Amino acid sequence: MVEVFAPRNIIVTGGCGFIGSNFVRYVVANHPGTHVTVLDKLTYAGNRENIAGLPRDRVELVVGDICDADLLDKIVPGHDAIVHYAAESHNDNSIADPEPFVRTNVEGTYRLLEAARRYDVRYHHISTDEVYGDLALDDPARFTEETPYRPSSPYSSTKAASDLLVRAWHRTYGVRATISNCSNNYGPYQHVEKFIPRQITNILTGVRPKLYGDGLNVRDWIHTDDHSSAVWTILTRGRIGETYLIGADGERNNLTVLRDILEMMGRNPDDFDWVRDRPGHDRRYAIDSTKLRTELGWTPGHTDFREGLRRTIAWYSENRQWWEKAKEATEARYEAQGR
Numbered sequence: 267m268v269e270v271f272a273p274r275n276i277i278v279t280g281g282c283g284f285i286g287s288n289f290v291r292y293v294v295a296n297h298p299g300t301h302v303t304v305l306d307k308l309t310y311a312g313n314r315e316n317i318a319g320l321p322r323d324r325v326e327l328v329v330g331d332i333c334d335a336d337l338l339d340k341i342v343p344g345h346d347a348i349v350h351y352a353a354e355s356h357n358d359n360s361i362a363d364p365e366p367f368v369r370t371n372v373e374g375t376y377r378l379l380e381a382a383r384r385y386d387v388r389y390h391h392i393s394t395d396e397v398y399g400d401l402a403l404d405d406p407a408r409f410t411e412e413t414p415y416r417p418s419s420p421y422s423s424t425k426a427a428s429d430l431l432v433r434a435w436h437r438t439y440g441v442r443a444t445i446s447n448c449s450n451n452y453g454p455y456q457h458v459e460k461f462i463p464r465q466i467t468n469i470l471t472g473v474r475p476k477l478y479g480d481g482l483n484v485r486d487w488i489h490t491d492d493h494s495s496a497v498w499t500i501l502t503r504g505r506i507g508e509t510y511l512i513g514a515d516g517e518r519n520n521l522t523v524l525r526d527i528l529e530m531m532g533r534n535p536d537d538f539d540w541v542r543d544r545p546g547h548d549r550r551y552a553i554d555s556t557k558l559r560t561e562l563g564w565t566p567g568h569t570d571f572r573e574g575l576r577r578t579i580a581w582y583s584e585n586r587q588w589w590e591k592a593k594e595a596t597e598a599r600y601e602a603q604g605r
Contacts, residue, residue, distance in 0.1 A: 271388060271502045273347040275301045279332050279378065280352030282306040284456040285392070285490050287316035289351065292494035294324050303341060306352065307331050310595070315588060316455045332374035338381040347388040349501060350378055353428075355394075356459050357421050358600075361545055364420035371424035372431070379435040382443070389443040390501045391432045395486065395511070396422035397447060400548030403482060408552040409447075411509045418546045429509075436507045444504040446497060448512040449553045452574065453490035454581040458589050459596045461485075461520065462575070465527050465538075466582045467593050475528070479543030481521030484550035488514040489568035499564045513553025514566035523575070530576055 276293070280286040281304030290302050304327045306312045317325060330337045332352050342348070352374060354360065354367040375391070382389040398409045399416030415430075417423040435441040456463045465475045496512040504510060525535040558564050568574045582589065 269503075271347075273300055273388070273501065275303070275345045276347040276349055277303045277305055277342065277345050279305045279348065279350045279374075280312065282308060282312040282314055282316050282327070283351060284311070284316075284460075285451050285493055286351035287313075287455050288453060288490040289349065289494040289497060290317055290325060291320065292491065292498065294320050297498070298324075300324075302326070303328060303345065305330055305332065305341065310592070311355070311457050311459075313455075313588075333369060333377050335377050335380070338377060339384075342381045342385050342387055345385075345387060347390065347501060348378055348382055349390045349392070349497065350375065351392045353392075353425065355421060356457075357419050358459070358544060360419055360421035360424075364424075367420050367424045371421075372427045375428035375431050379431060379441060379443075383435060383439050383441050386442075388501070389432070389441055390497065390504075391429065391443060391445045392497065393429050393445055393447045394422065394425050395447050395449050395513075395551045395553055396548065397426040397429060398551075401550040401552055403484060403550050405550070408513075408554040409511060410554045411511055411557055418548050433507075442506050444500050444506065445509040446500050446512050447509065447553075448493050448496070449486035449488050449514070449516065449551060451490045451493050452487055453578055454585075455588075456490075457596075458593045459600075462523065462527070462578065463582060463589070464596070465524055466531070466579050467589055469528070469531050469533060470583060470586070471593065473597075475524055475538040476541045477520060477524055477538055478541060479547060481524070481540075482519045482549075483547060484517055484519045484552070485523075486513050486551050486553050487516035487518060487523075487571055488512065488566065489574045492566040492568050495567070496558060496564050499562050500558070503562050505561075510558045510562070511553050511555050512558060513555040514569065516571050517550075517552055518571065526572060526575055527579065530572075530579055
């Protein structure tokens, strides 16, 4: 029988980012007995508007750095769990400047693990399938919890390093930790630098979308709401020391996704520009989430990708004020990088 952990006060690092804020909203909507402290540095990818409107008696925002050990000593006591989303996560940025990725993803994880150890706090670590490298397009295999790590980019290598720290702190110091590695998320509140919102907002602003390389790179898409429910399941029912892969059987290549977006937005499916490929661009990711489904009984709710994509397009169409300012800065950065 699975022992259920019922957290009353949790810290969500990176809770003003895309998947972190969606998790905060999920907890508020579905678990009324849980209070959330959001710890976020509010970098360019963190937006306090992402948690606007949530009840103040349920959600508290602390603006700060996960690398600040003194701050962690002040806020961690009194909480019974840390859910660690905070990360530098954009591959293009990691190629241009790896240093923030090493600091946030590696040192930040170390600081949180030390705080979890000092105050005996349950710790869940959010990671990525990119730590496993990539798969060939014609390979029927998918990533499992036993797949060896082969990170390709500065981003994925720092996430791999953070995963290994978690495993070591559990084994050496007994930190009560779990890890989840998830496939590519999509949905509301995602920064416009990412693939799906960049294409949608390009079309909305009259700019021709751009596609790297041959467009055949495959990603395994999952709606962010399904990621949130999976993380809660692992936090409350997962076995300490275990890793769980989160996926929703959403494999699609980038060309297909872009053409779907163009079609849904009333444009010609070929109305885009090809641009040079990203260095070290992984070919295919694919998640086998059998362990999560069979051991913990989790199943995804958003199994129709095109319907989820249609709703995502509607959200960006209806919330231009949320993304317009960031869009200008993002495209200026991409132009400087020749992308």
